[in-house]
Amino acid sequence: MPLATKGAVKTLEPHEVAALGYDILLGNTFHLFLEPGAELIARHGGLSAFMNWPGPVLTDSGGFQVFSMGHGTVADEIKARPPRAPQSEGGREGAILAIEEAGVRFRSYTDGVERFMGPETSMEVQASLHSDIALAFDECTPFHVPREYTESSTERTHRWLARCLAWHGEHGPSDQLVFGIVQGGVYEDLRRASAREVAASGCAGIAIGGSLGQDKAQMYEVVGWAVAELPQELPRHLLGIGDVDDLIRGVELGIDTFDCAMPTRIARHGMALVPDPEGRWRTDLAKASARDSHEPILESCPCPACAGGYSRAYLHHLLRSRELTALRLITLHNLSFVARLMADLRAALAAGELAATAAALRGGAAPGAASVTAGLPD
């Protein structure tokens, strides 16, 4: 799921994202709640209609962004990067005023006004956004807290899930699904218990959230615990994860869907996704190596940038000249790369050849290349 954080996949139009092979986008409840506001989007027919996207959208609960203000860089934490600065009582973290059973009081980053978001608020906002899949409101527990905090936070998240489902059953759009969120930090018993409890809640699908550990090895272990407790019939989404190797490993672990800012964000820094047996999966088009290159980003890539005839030299020049056209072309390439990678993995699953395909991709095969998908259904 490409990110349409504030109602747009950055630099692109929705129909272009659809043409790359994507079926669903993720919109951020928190940002849209603050600006332009859910009521306005409701008057314009809901988020899909407002942003002119012909398909479904998933909205997150807003909890991730709200708690990021309180816990510092939650995005770093769930990706197992060390914190950039020590947490403090004051400063930016002060934007969270209180975390209570009812919900969270915080100060808006846009206008400094005190606001409140709790399970019912989140569901109400998501009902106004009229997303196709809503996420239950959860506390995204950070990595650097004691086990006791993670445990009590996870239990509160379960109580919030029950309240979300209750509110939704009474007031929510009948064509909107609600996914619950598994928390539990890096503790096996808490993760497994959370997965069982969320799966039994009556929600329509499962998202795995929160801190996934201090490195990728631990992340895969934590995801594995959660997935092991989940029933086959409920779709599983892994929140905020999307490095190329994480996508491959996530599918191997039994994850169905992902969302991540990576493909679009690194594009805006001049980084293009490429096959890479060494596991970096990216090349920096702003570097001198691209300066005089007649080659496309990736030979035989069918994306609008590569098949469209743009050389690395031209993209390099546009990046150095700060031309927005470059950010758009690399975004198209990166999203196309990920879409084809996921198509390869789906085809491999259908053909019972996931291990071989995953190995080929890790070995440097281009997504969508004949060597990867030869003999597989399209």
Added chain:
Amino acid sequence: MPLATKGAVKTLEPHEVAALGYDILLGNTFHLFLEPGAELIARHGGLSAFMNWPGPVLTDSGGFQVFSMGHGTVADEIKARPPRAPQSEGGREGAILAIEEAGVRFRSYTDGVERFMGPETSMEVQASLHSDIALAFDECTPFHVPREYTESSTERTHRWLARCLAWHGEHGPSDQLVFGIVQGGVYEDLRRASAREVAASGCAGIAIGGSLGQDKAQMYEVVGWAVAELPQELPRHLLGIGDVDDLIRGVELGIDTFDCAMPTRIARHGMALVPDPEGRWRTDLAKASARDSHEPILESCPCPACAGGYSRAYLHHLLRSRELTALRLITLHNLSFVARLMADLRAALAAGELAATAAALRGGAAPGAASVTAGLPD
């Protein structure tokens, strides 16, 4: 001619500009000379091939940008806006080191290195860029200089034109045309003499440049003097002019082609072109009036933004959220608006109905609307 200043029409891909109805782009010799350099572009097949544009390009001579460093804001001057700050010996204006018969020595804004550009340099760079139409190197004489300076500068520009044509005849690409540039400031005798001299030089077309006066009325008068001296068979280009009312009046005065940053630049500030009997021709989509509007920018407009289904409310939200997608959509609209306006004027000329069409457009008719082009050839 949309501006591809540094090798890209800002926010767009070349094929999108072609789809809007444009046949030719303008690239800036000065910027491309500094970065990425004409030699690199030559190795990539010339400017059209480098930027993946299927059609011809016109390159300016570089003189405008070089002299802008010396004269302050020449762009303001030719558009009859008062200077923003007094000229000084030091500061940014110091980037010009000397204007001599041979050419101009200046300090590059990119790396501070002293460089030289003269008639032969300019033609050599434009030969490397392999543009389809090259402009002769001229001094873009500013408005706030004595008549004596304008006269001697204009005469030097004529000598530079002869040197440009001589160099091009010996070394230039045989499939590249050279246009001469009419100067002469706001002095009728100088303008008329310059037009006659340039027309007699053997160049393939005429561009009208330099200061065009202190207001639009004077600009139209100055253009009229020059056009009156020009032969019918040479195409006439008006440099750097492109407000909507200037395009209509320019065609009435006998101008064939224009270039201007306005449609793309104002788009990046949230301004969309609209019909306007009061002559402003634009609406500010960042203003509150657009906040909750279900309307497109312009009803029945066939551009990708309006026909694509984007509401003013959505564009307003994207602008406030600093989403690049908005800049792109409004750029598409503005360039489409101007392309259809010019198509209307061409059709009106062919049908001998220019006055009626110009009056309809000035009265608020949408470009391309049936009321404007009814009964006219497409």
